[in-house]
Amino acid sequence: MTTTTGTRIRGGIGESVKRPDGIPKVIGNFAYASDLAADGMLWGATLRSPYARARVVRLDPAAALAIPGVQAILTQDDVPGRKTFGQITADQPVLVDGEARFWGEPAAVVAADDPETARLAVAAIDVEWEELEPLVDMEEALGRDEVFRYAPVRRGDPDATGTVVVEGYYEVGMQDQAPLGTEAGLAIPDGEGGVDLWVTSQWTHEDHDQIWRSLDLAPDQVRQHPTGIGGAFGAREDMSLHIHVCLLALRTGRPVKMVYNREESFPGHVHRHPARMWYRHEADADGTLVKVEAKIILDGGAYMDTTPAVVGNAVYFTTGPYRVDSVQVDGYGVRTNNPPTGAMRGFGVVQVCFAHESQMDRLAEALGMDPLELRKHNALTTGDPLPTTGQIIETPLPTVGVIEQLAAIPLPPPLDSDDPRRLPGGTGLTTTPDYVTRGVGYAVSLKNIAFSEAFDDFAEARVVLSPSGVEVHTAAVEVGQGMVTVLQQIARTALGVEQVAIVPTDTSEIGSAGSTSASRQTQMAGGAVLEAARAVRDLALEQAGGDDLTSDGVWRAGELVMTLDELCADGPISHHTRFRHPPTEEPDENGQGDLHADFAVAAHRAVVDVDAELGLVRVVQVDTAQDVGLVLNPQSVRGQIEGGILQGVGLAVMEELVLDRGIILNASFTDYLLPTFLDAPEVEMALIEEPSPWGPFGAKGMGEPPTISSTPAVVAAIRNATGLELNRVPIRPQDITGT
Amino acid sequence: MDIRFRLNGEDRAVDAGASQSLLSLLRDGLGLPGSKNACEQGECGSCTVVMDGRAVCSCLVLAADTDGADITTVEGLGDEDTLHAVQAALVDGGGVQCGFCTPGFVVAAAHLFESNPTPSTDEIREALSGNICRCTGYGGILRSLEGLAGR
Amino acid sequence: MEIDRPTDLATALEALRQAPDATLLAGGTDLMVEINFGHRRPEHVIALRRVNELQEVDGTIGAGVTWARLEEGPHRALAQAARTVGSPQIRAAGTIGGNLGTASPAGDGLPFLVALDAEIELRSAAGSRRLRWDEFLTGPKLTALQPGELIHSVVLPEEIPARQEFGKVGVRNAMVISAVMACVVRYEDGRTRVAVGSAGPTTLRMGRAEEMISAEADPSAAALSEFQRLVSEEVRPITDHRSTESYRRHAAGVIARRLLERCLR
Structure with missing residues (x-):
């Protein structure tokens, strides 16, 4: 029997509970992967390809090995097990296997006594490259059939026609997650042939399953431990230096640490897929959508990574949260010699949302309709089929609600300051208010939560009740978003016990919790913790014959009948669970099926001030209404929304990796521009709480939607201010000035 | 090479490596990992320390040139039991997520409040415009520090 | 690596006389980036931030004056430029002399000096010379600074328009x-x-x-x-x-x- 505790517990769900890692982080003693050290530790460094495509003519480490302090130099020949890795298909060589396929691809790794010696050794490796012609254009790649995944959608009558037609072509540049912490890891040999690894990761078990294969070890000989992560946003969804640092540790028999510098970090992780998208919307005169056709190409870069899943998302969310009876989509993820792309917050939906929201605005204009009215008129809701796949949506989907609640947020006052910090161009003193035009724009998005397309998506957790309190064991990775706080809150509320610790748990101690991505850990790890905690509570009540559990013990009819000490006299009460969300299906050949586990909608309104003559923008305010199921921690929710919005703003107006023949020209924080404090808009928000059928207490994952529709909202606002078409993000000054 | 400086209120004699930055010396040589390495080119502020009364990027200070300097790192501002007011404000106000930028924000903000205990919103934003945060969108940081400024 | 940390100009010039090819270090905001990424490994550094004579602002502007100080004046446009140099942390360390020494076309302090036809005073143990900005800035990241010389100050004309x-x-x-x-x-x-x-x-x-x-x-x-x-x-x-x-x-x-x-x- 499960009952919920009658007393409201301190630190339970719904409160802005402080982070357990907050104090260590502000005093500087929280241990990130790059802070770890071990006695006798060596330092690793990486030799990388200087070309996007090149053949290794010669790679001779002998001279570098002779440098005093250099302990090992390894190449692909030294990989004892599986020579390749990759999450979906193991198509990436651990180290270059004769031909480098992207700029910065690791070709050899060094271990040396100190970082300086390691770096000198890399420079001393005798390597000769023969540059080959790189494939860098995604349409050319498609023409050559270099395709990681083709995903079609055929739903409804392909010959359906509307009276109003808008066509558009849209592009998205390559955005980088740019987490502040770079890739870092420490591998310590266990003296018995195995290795312990602490490394920046969003999913320890998935990494682990690839690492032991390449090391030619048994799975239990490799243990991957959680560690402090300085941000992720998708960048740690795929592996970086994991296998390298283990190889070096096993070869030298000593602990080895590797930390990428910022220049290496840019090619050292996957990026957001650049996209080219052709759209055609047809609607009736009253605005009812009749048909959406689209062709979407995503540049998957040199290796597959998670490209197939990203393509799926792009295709299945092609239309956004709108009812359409006819949807015809062709989506492609192609292979090029550009930097590999994979997971980044929004995961394929960011790209198509920019396109479908641009289309909706253009359609509204063609119809002479208010853009929000057009969206509400077509709003998708619970009980409707997802227009792409036909899946009946069972979760609450308050599309009209987010639009109306967003529109109800008051607009900021007109520009009333000549302080440069409140003007486009900022402290550069480029402008004065008389050169500034204000614009307002809206966008709405629909995103799936957790893994889709029949993936066996689960999360494990173990909840242990002892006299000192509760321990929660899970391999779910905290990357900064605040999951550890929310898991504590869930456990407290479910158990009625206040003292809850989230215990870092390595891959040998518990099964997978899945990736910290896809907005899924609140629902997945949270769901597992809730399930296990409820089971522990039931066990405790049953054992003591009580009806309530608190930090004091078990109660019956208002009387304490058993203390925690007595309850746990024979040992802690524990329950281990593997939580699964409702099963999803593989798409059929037309992309049809129940592919997704849950959905959420969000809407954004951007207010921008534009200096059109110079093409400079200040994003003044971005307001949002978001469907979050239930707010578990208001402060965390706010933090996720504000942070996610700023990443969307970044993609709209400044963030792009600039490539030339596949080489990143701006692989530094000097030139890959992240929004500063003076670029950050104010944010007002409305949260809609309609419980998810399976999220803990009804909560929905909410990390990605803030990044998805914020970008097209900013673009719409700039269009509103300038009258320009603007079919590409990021918008560069020259796109506005036309020069 | 041997240098002497005052570090978090304590006189120290240390060995600085050739071409070593102060950041590297603090992190790898002196066991003070609070100052973070995120860009090594003065474009993120994660390694901010106060040196001789100025908030600077420790990645851009040659360790060998710190002889005679008075340096305060995040570790010198507060500890678990006695948080600096800025540290407490950031914990309470939702100014911390992944936390990698946090020590730099703590030092830069503490330095700001030292010279200006009641900064305006725009003064806070400009004074911290050299500190990049990728997680929070700066909202939680701003509210934390506005609160501290009595706003 | 050797390092000299002179506290007065005469000592600095003597160190430079003995090691004319030594790397000059002021605020470090350009040099250290090159060092951190392994592009430079100086064997001998002369650190100039303690040299009092380079800190003066009167008719001239000492090479060691930081952007943070220049933000406070006395020259309006130079203060405006100083406010845009890097970040507050960069402005607390970086100097106008460093801007001249690096000679990047993107040097934020340079347009003011160029608009006013400023002269650059160079010193060495052997003496001093003044070059007009266009004699000093010879190309992208190229200057007329000779081994054994350091940038002493910027000399502005007497007439400076408001x-x-x-x-x-x-x-x-x-x-x-x-x-x-x-x-x-x-x-x-x-x-x-x-x-x-x-x-x-x-x-x-x-x-x-x-x-x-x-x-x-x-x-x-x-x-x-x-x-x-x-x-x-x-x-x-x-x-x-x-x-x-x-x-x-x-x-x-x-x-x-x-x-x-x-x-x-």
């Missing part, structure tokens, strides 16, 4: 390398000087635009447009990952015109 404005165009609202930037100064008799940065191999003066607008006592809207056009024509920008040649050309004209408008108010 009407002086700086503006910097970049994609981000703080901490950004300019796409293009400019400084415009206008004397009471109408003489106008315009310097543009990030729009050529070095900071450039806009001779034709200056000549045209200097002759206008009370420039009309048409004159302002013509001024803008001439600046756009006269700059020599390139396309790179930060911006394009044509945007820089356009933006240089616009920002120069706007700065002139401000000077005329």
Whole structure:
């Protein structure tokens, strides 16, 4: 029997509970992967390809090995097990296997006594490259059939026609997650042939399953431990230096640490897929959508990574949260010699949302309709089929609600300051208010939560009740978003016990919790913790014959009948669970099926001030209404929304990796521009709480939607201010000035 | 090479490596990992320390040139039991997520409040415009520090 | 690596005499980036931040004066430029002498100096010499500084117009390398000087635009447009990952015109 505790517990769900890692982080003693050290530790460094495509003519480490302090130099020949890795298909060589396929691809790794010696050794490796012609254009790649995944959608009558037609072509540049912490890891040999690894990761078990294969070890000989992560946003969804640092540790028999510098970090992780998208919307005169056709190409870069899943998302969310009876989509993820792309917050939906929201605005204009009215008129809701796949949506989907609640947020006052910090161009003193035009724009998005397309998506957790309190064991990775706080809150509320610790748990101690991505850990790890905690509570009540559990013990009819000490006299009460969300299906050949586990909608309104003559923008305010199921921690929710919005703003107006023949020209924080404090808009928000059928207490994952529709909202606002078409993000000054 | 400086209120004699930055010396040589390495080119502020009364990027200070300097790192501002007011404000106000930028924000903000205990919103934003945060969108940081400024 | 940490100019010059090829270190904000990424490994460093004589601001500006100090004045346009240099942390360490020594076309402090025809005073153990800015800045990241010499100070002319404005165009609202930037100064008799940065191999003066607008006592809207056009024509920008040649050309004209408008108010 499960009952919920009658007393409201301190630190339970719904409160802005402080982070357990907050104090260590502000005093500087929280241990990130790059802070770890071990006695006798060596330092690793990486030799990388200087070309996007090149053949290794010669790679001779002998001279570098002779440098005093250099302990090992390894190449692909030294990989004892599986020579390749990759999450979906193991198509990436651990180290270059004769031909480098992207700029910065690791070709050899060094271990040396100190970082300086390691770096000198890399420079001393005798390597000769023969540059080959790189494939860098995604349409050319498609023409050559270099395709990681083709995903079609055929739903409804392909010959359906509307009276109003808008066509558009849209592009998205390559955005980088740019987490502040770079890739870092420490591998310590266990003296018995195995290795312990602490490394920046969003999913320890998935990494682990690839690492032991390449090391030619048994799975239990490799243990991957959680560690402090300085941000992720998708960048740690795929592996970086994991296998390298283990190889070096096993070869030298000593602990080895590797930390990428910022220049290496840019090619050292996957990026957001650049996209080219052709759209055609047809609607009736009253605005009812009749048909959406689209062709979407995503540049998957040199290796597959998670490209197939990203393509799926792009295709299945092609239309956004709108009812359409006819949807015809062709989506492609192609292979090029550009930097590999994979997971980044929004995961394929960011790209198509920019396109479908641009289309909706253009359609509204063609119809002479208010853009929000057009969206509400077509709003998708619970009980409707997802227009792409036909899946009946069972979760609450308050599309009209987010639009109306967003529109109800008051607009900021007109520009009333000549302080440069409140003007486009900022402290550069480029402008004065008389050169500034204000614009307002809206966008709405629909995103799936957790893994889709029949993936066996689960999360494990173990909840242990002892006299000192509760321990929660899970391999779910905290990357900064605040999951550890929310898991504590869930456990407290479910158990009625206040003292809850989230215990870092390595891959040998518990099964997978899945990736910290896809907005899924609140629902997945949270769901597992809730399930296990409820089971522990039931066990405790049953054992003591009580009806309530608190930090004091078990109660019956208002009387304490058993203390925690007595309850746990024979040992802690524990329950281990593997939580699964409702099963999803593989798409059929037309992309049809129940592919997704849950959905959420969000809407954004951007207010921008534009200096059109110079093409400079200040994003003044971005307001949002978001469907979050239930707010578990208001402060965390706010933090996720504000942070996610700023990443969307970044993609709209400044963030792009600039490539030339596949080489990143701006692989530094000097030139890959992240929004500063003076670029950050104010944010007002409305949260809609309609419980998810399976999220803990009804909560929905909410990390990605803030990044998805914020970008097209900013673009719409700039269009509103300038009258320009603007079919590409990021918008560069020259796109506005036309020069 | 041997240098002497005052570090978090304590006189120290240390060995600085050739071409070593102060950041590297603090992190790898002196066991003070609070100052973070995120860009090594003065474009993120994660390694901010106060040196001789100025908030600077420790990645851009040659360790060998710190002889005679008075340096305060995040570790010198507060500890678990006695948080600096800025540290407490950031914990309470939702100014911390992944936390990698946090020590730099703590030092830069503490330095700001030292010279200006009641900064305006725009003064806070400009004074911290050299500190990049990728997680929070700066909202939680701003509210934390506005609160501290009595706003 | 050897390091000298002189506290006075004479000692610094003597150290430099003994090691004429030593690497000069002031605020470190340029040099340390190169060191951190392994592009430079100096064998001998002379650290100049303790040299008192380089810290003075009166008729001249000592090479060791930081941007943070220049933000406070006394020169309006230089203060405006100083406020845009990197981040507050960079401004607390970086110096105007470093800007000159690095000689990047994107050096934020340079347009002001170039607009005023500043001279650069160089010192060595053997003596001193003054070079006009265009004798000193010989190309992108190239200067006339000789081994054994250091940058002592910037010497500004006696007559400095009160009407002086700086503006910097970049994609981000703080901490950004300019796409293009400019400084415009206008004397009471109408003489106008315009310097543009990030729009050529070095900071450039806009001779034709200056000549045209200097002759206008009370420039009309048409004159302002013509001024803008001439600046756009006269700059020599390139396309790179930060911006394009044509945007820089356009933006240089616009920002120069706007700065002139401000000077005329």
